[in-house]
Amino acid sequence: MISNVLARSTMRASTRQIARSDLYHFSNSNGQNIPFNTKNRAGLAIKMTLYLGIGFAAPFLGAWWQFYKAG
Helix, strand or coil: CCHHHHHHHHHHHHHHHHCCCCCCCCCCCCCCCCEEEEEEEHHHHHHHHHHHHHHHHHHHHHHHHHHHHHH
C-alpha cells in the first residue's frame, strides 16, 4: 500500500515537472535573458544612475525633511 502511494506521488511530481518545463523559452544569446536593452549603453547608464541614485538618496531626503519640519 505504501509503495503504491509513493509510486503515484513520484509519478505526479514528474508529470508536473514535464508539463511546466516548456512554459518559458529564453534564447541563449547575450542580453536576451533580461527585461531591458543593453545595446544603448548611455541610456542604460542614465537609467541605472537614476534608479540607484533615487534609492540611495531617499533616506537622506527623508532625514532632511524631518529636520526641515522641526525647524
